[in-house]
Amino acid sequence: MGPKELKKGVVVVGGGPAGLAAAVSAKASGCDDVVIIERGRMLGGILNQCIHDGFGLHRFKEALSGPEYAQRFIDQVQDLGIETLLNTMVLSINDSREILASSREGLFRIRAGAVVLAMGCRERTAGAIFLPGTRPAGVYTAGVAQNLINLQNIMVGEEAVIMGSGDIGLIMARRLALEGASVKGVYEILPYPSGLPRNIQQCLKDFGIPLHLSTTVVELHGRARLKGVTVARVDEARRVIQGTESFIPCDTLLLSVGLIPENELSREAGVAIEPLTGGALVDDTLMTSVEGVFSCGNVLHVHDLVDHVSEEADMAGHFAARFAVGEMKPRDSYIPIAPGRGVRYVLPQKISGEMDVVISLRVAEPMEQKAIVGRDQNGRGIFRKKQVKLHPAVMMRIKVKKEKLQGVSSMEVGVEG
Amino acid sequence: MGNSGAKETTSGSSTPQYDVVIIGAGVVGNAIARELSRYALRIAVVEKELDVGMGTSARNSGVLHSGIHYKPGSLRAKLNVEGNSLMEGLCRELKVKIQYIGKLTVAAEDEEMPTLHALKEQGEANGVPGLEILDPEDMEKLQPGVRGLKALFSPTTGIICPYTFTIALAESALLNGVDYFLGEEVREVKRNGQKFTVRTRKGLGLVSKVLVNAAGVLSDKVCRMLGINDYTIYPCRGEYLVLDKRLGHHLSTLVYPAPHKGKAGLGIHLTKTVDGNILVGPSNEYVDGPEDWATTSYIMGKLREEGEKLLPSLTTSDIIRSFSGIRAKQAPPEEGGFRDFVIESRTDVPGFVNLVGIESPGLTSSPAIARMVRDMVSALVPLREKPEFKPELDRMTGYFHELSAEEQADLVAKDRDYGEIVCRCEQITRKEVLEAIENPLGVKSVTALKFRARVMMGRCQGGFCLPKIVRILQEDFGYRPEDFFLYREGSHLFTGRVRS
Ligand SMILES: Cc1cc2nc3c(=O)[nH]c(=O)nc-3n(C[C@H](O)[C@H](O)[C@H](O)COP(=O)(O)OP(=O)(O)OC[C@H]3O[C@@H](n4cnc5c(N)ncnc54)[C@H](O)[C@@H]3O)c2cc1C
Numbered sequence: 001m002g003p004k005e006l007k008k009g010v011v012v013v014g015g016g017p018a019g020l021a022a023a024v025s026a027k028a029s030g031c032d033d034v035v036i037i038e039r040g041r042m043l044g045g046i047l048n049q050c051i052h053d054g055f056g057l058h059r060f061k062e063a064l065s066g067p068e069y070a071q072r073f074i075d076q077v078q079d080l081g082i083e084t085l086l087n088t089m090v091l092s093i094n095d096s097r098e099i100l101a102s103s104r105e106g107l108f109r110i111r112a113g114a115v116v117l118a119m120g121c122r123e124r125t126a127g128a129i130f131l132p133g134t135r136p137a138g139v140y141t142a143g144v145a146q147n148l149i150n151l152q153n154i155m156v157g158e159e160a161v162i163m164g165s166g167d168i169g170l171i172m173a174r175r176l177a178l179e180g181a182s183v184k185g186v187y188e189i190l191p192y193p194s195g196l197p198r199n200i201q202q203c204l205k206d207f208g209i210p211l212h213l214s215t216t217v218v219e220l221h222g223r224a225r226l227k228g229v230t231v232a233r234v235d236e237a238r239r240v241i242q243g244t245e246s247f248i249p250c251d252t253l254l255l256s257v258g259l260i261p262e263n264e265l266s267r268e269a270g271v272a273i274e275p276l277t278g279g280a281l282v283d284d285t286l287m288t289s290v291e292g293v294f295s296c297g298n299v300l301h302v303h304d305l306v307d308h309v310s311e312e313a314d315m316a317g318h319f320a321a322r323f324a325v326g327e328m329k330p331r332d333s334y335i336p337i338a339p340g341r342g343v344r345y346v347l348p349q350k351i352s353g354e355m356d357v358v359i360s361l362r363v364a365e366p367m368e369q370k371a372i373v374g375r376d377q378n379g380r381g382i383f384r385k386k387q388v389k390l391h392p393a394v395m396m397r398i399k400v401k402k403e404k405l406q407g408v409s410s411m412e413v414g415v416e417g
Numbered sequence: 418m419g420n421s422g423a424k425e426t427t428s429g430s431s432t433p434q435y436d437v438v439i440i441g442a443g444v445v446g447n448a449i450a451r452e453l454s455r456y457a458l459r460i461a462v463v464e465k466e467l468d469v470g471m472g473t474s475a476r477n478s479g480v481l482h483s484g485i486h487y488k489p490g491s492l493r494a495k496l497n498v499e500g501n502s503l504m505e506g507l508c509r510e511l512k513v514k515i516q517y518i519g520k521l522t523v524a525a526e527d528e529e530m531p532t533l534h535a536l537k538e539q540g541e542a543n544g545v546p547g548l549e550i551l552d553p554e555d556m557e558k559l560q561p562g563v564r565g566l567k568a569l570f571s572p573t574t575g576i577i578c579p580y581t582f583t584i585a586l587a588e589s590a591l592l593n594g595v596d597y598f599l600g601e602e603v604r605e606v607k608r609n610g611q612k613f614t615v616r617t618r619k620g621l622g623l624v625s626k627v628l629v630n631a632a633g634v635l636s637d638k639v640c641r642m643l644g645i646n647d648y649t650i651y652p653c654r655g656e657y658l659v660l661d662k663r664l665g666h667h668l669s670t671l672v673y674p675a676p677h678k679g680k681a682g683l684g685i686h687l688t689k690t691v692d693g694n695i696l697v698g699p700s701n702e703y704v705d706g707p708e709d710w711a712t713t714s715y716i717m718g719k720l721r722e723e724g725e726k727l728l729p730s731l732t733t734s735d736i737i738r739s740f741s742g743i744r745a746k747q748a749p750p751e752e753g754g755f756r757d758f759v760i761e762s763r764t765d766v767p768g769f770v771n772l773v774g775i776e777s778p779g780l781t782s783s784p785a786i787a788r789m790v791r792d793m794v795s796a797l798v799p800l801r802e803k804p805e806f807k808p809e810l811d812r813m814t815g816y817f818h819e820l821s822a823e824e825q826a827d828l829v830a831k832d833r834d835y836g837e838i839v840c841r842c843e844q845i846t847r848k849e850v851l852e853a854i855e856n857p858l859g860v861k862s863v864t865a866l867k868f869r870a871r872v873m874m875g876r877c878q879g880g881f882c883l884p885k886i887v888r889i890l891q892e893d894f895g896y897r898p899e900d901f902f903l904y905r906e907g908s909h910l911f912t913g914r915v916r917s
Contacts, residue, residue: 001823001826002823003822039841089844091838100822102829102837104829104836106829106830106836107826107829107836109822122876122881123877123880125738125880126878127659127736127878130721130739132711133711134711136903137902137903137908137910144883144884147884148887148911149915152884152888152891153914154898154914155911155912155914156910218714224905224907224908225907251912264663264876267663278734
């Protein structure tokens with residue numbers, strides 16, 4: 001029999017905030033048959049378990065909860081009559097934009113005019129960070145604990161230590177404290193927190209939860225359930241300082257040690273991955289190295305604000321639609337953009353120079369009173385943006401007008417005094 | 418967690434009588450149980466963990482050795498070669514994946530050539546078929562990029578998933594009438610008259626004519642329960658790193674360095690698994706605890722260095738997990754190396770069949786060990802073949818994700834539960850999860866599901882599927898949060914409800 005064969009204009013893989021905004025934008029940009037494929041049983045992705053507020057401050061000038069923010073887009077998806085396939089898992093994508101997906105209704109193969117990758121990211125695990133010791137129960141990534149607590153009414157533990165100060169970890173520290181657990185502290189290996197400053201204030205300081213910087217968990221203890229962890233201070237090279245170890249009794253360890261864009265499907269499709277972001281290498285239309293395949297949201301690079309995800313997805317959806325209807329001009333040359341001093345990454349990694357662009361970037365470490373400067377191949381300034389505070393936890397987005405790009409053949413973006 | 422085909426402790430009722438009681442449900446205990454289930458015998462397996470195969474049998478390289486490494490005339494040599502040749506047929510019956518991918522033992526320099534030739538001679542003396550010394554050109558054909566002067570190729574070296582195999586043996590034994598008592602730690606064994614009485618920590622009592630000690634790293638302790646003080650196990654840990662499937666295609670055969678004198682293990686190397694991952698390891702460290710399955714930052718660092726040397730495209734995010742296993746060594750640290758398996762029918766304690774020091778190649782040898790034990794048992798109780806013995810398990814070999822799109826579409830059309838993917842990384846379907854939950858031995862831990870359905874085994878280590886599995890167990894099977902164990906008793910995953 002074989003899989004059912006279908007043809008679609010724009011196929012959006014993932015129904016989280018990126019996929020939703022991309023689909024809405026694709027439809028608004030003139031593609032009639034847009035379809036969202038979502039493996040979960042509802043749209044909204046990770047926002048469904050983010051019941052705290054703070055979403056939408058930029059986009060809607062309101063503090064919404066995760067589900068409320070998602071709902072604004074879900075309503076548009078419904079109003080525009082965009083097709084959605086729920087409980088449907090994409091099994092593979094190839095470089096000719098053929099998608100194989102599976103659901104209870106059957107297997108089907110879709111030939112897509114354009115594809116938007118919006119699969120989001122996954123959490124780094126204990127194995128991935130070489131956490132030594134035994135393998136007791138009670139060790140969770142923060143996002144898994146969030147899912148269990150907020151969506152399934154399951155309490156994961158009573159005495160918790162949080163390893164890593166990523167935003168989900170901070171939010172879960174507060175969540176556990178609110179539910180009566182004793183949160184012993186947040187231990188961050190870096191000399192500065194990885195999460196947003198506002199989360200440090202609202203999730204830790206307001207709840208009296210201590211944040212220990214340059215400190216990390218070095219061993220797990222317990223044969224069955226976690227009995228405790230050993231923590232220790234580290235030096236500048238992140239090596240454990242002997243003699244600083246101490247034992248913290250706890251039955252729960254939440255890991256918030258990084259997010260990894262989930263690009264296994266992208267890789268299979270032949271999409272080139274940029275090691276600095278873990279996401280696709282894209283141009284200023286957010287098209288990847290594979291023709292007609294676009295990427296946006298956390299699968300492209302990890303964001304700290306959903307508002308920026310939506311903004312990025314608007315663009316990916318727009319250009320995917322243009323590509324699908326055959327209105328995208330092929331480019332013959334690109335201007336490469338590279339991160340310079342003090343900058344961890346920039347995105348897109350190449351631009352046409354023919355339109356205004358938004359450059360996303362993160363700095364390498366916290367700094368104050370500096371400027372982000374873009375320079376061309378001759379060292380001439382293209383843009384300069386002064387910042388009072390720069391922090392790796394805060395992604396920056398800088399708009400550059402196309403007029404500024406004349407005569408530019410390559411660009412480097414760095415931090416200057 | 419409930420739903421158990423295995424027997425529950427029935428305190429108070431009369432003590433069940435058996436012909437054979439086997440202590441330990443590792444690959445050895447289960448292979449013996451399954452072999453004996455061909456005969457009209459009352460058989461029980463008693464295991465302290467909540468599932469079979471939770472000890473060393475789930476914690477090894479999964480290599481079916483050819484038998485070149487062991488001294489001719491030793492039990493290890495004989496049982497390895499015999500076990501290896503029995504594996505193919507057994508795996509066909511049990512629907513277990515097996516791949517004879519062969520192995521290159523590589524000599525890097527001239528001085529190692531005599532070792533290679535000696536291994537070949539030794540292998541031939543042991544009856545290992547098809548051994549050949551290959552030139553670099555032929556080595557390259559088998560494993561692109563391999564470097565070295567020459568290599569000994571052993572075509573009968575294979576790979577298997579050790580816990581899948583162990584579980585399949587147990588299920589087959591159970592379906593052929595063997596009773597399983599899981600979560601029952603044997604604490605006391607007495608011999609009165611012609612019979613043994615076995616008592617567990619929870620108070621279960623079993624009486625048996627024959628008692629088989631297949632307790633792995635704890636086999637010396639079981640001996641001591643019967644007053645046999647001849648053996649001491651020196652636990653020797655091997656740590657591994659598990660690499661992402663992305664890298665699996667780099668290995669088409671196994672490549673080991675030629676062995677060096679004085680080294681007890683086979684040296685750190687890369688091993689491909691039947692599921693496409695690569696293992697880096699195992700290390701080789703004597704430790705105090707027979708079940709101290711910790712991993713250490715020192716060894717993990719070493720493994721990573723070695724891994725990067727052997728596989729230059731390895732990146733940090735390719736390392737998805739670490740684990741360790743414990744070798745049941747009889748050789749103390751100062752002696753090092755290997756001693757032979759002890760497999761004996763004790764004359765001082767008639768009816769006691771004792772297996773001690775079943776370290777590598779215990780997995781490979783298990784089918785042959787089972788036959789040897791059968792012969793010992795036949796001298797103790799009469800064996801009569803059961804006409805109803807059913808050697809096959811009714812199931813599919815491998816996983817949904819290994820099928821072609823056409824085959825997958827057909828399966829989904831037949832059963833919609835195949836269409837719903839629960840585990841993203843390994844693309845495991847709801848149907849496979851349901852089958853694991855409803856397996857004949859029962860499920861008492863999420864690790865039992867992991868070892869059966871391969872959920873939580875991928876790069877996200879359950880980040881995606883654990884919540885989904887919890888939902889299935891709660892909504893479709895009525896589990897409560899308190900019922901979830903990670904693997905052993907006391908390993909509660911959750912502490913209750915957030916709100917009642
Ligand atoms: C690092 C490593 C790598 C290896 N690699 C290979 C390989 O590649 N190929 C190969 O052929 N072999 C290999 N081996 C060897 C192989 O894994 C073992 O020989 C085999 O698994 C031993 O099986 P077992 O059943 O004897 O032990 P186990 O699997 O340990 O089973 C013993 C069982 O007895 C139970 N038990 C103990 N005491 C009691 C009690 N009092 N009451 C009830 N239950 C009890 C335990 O819980 C356990 O489940 C390796 C071993 C190690 C450690």
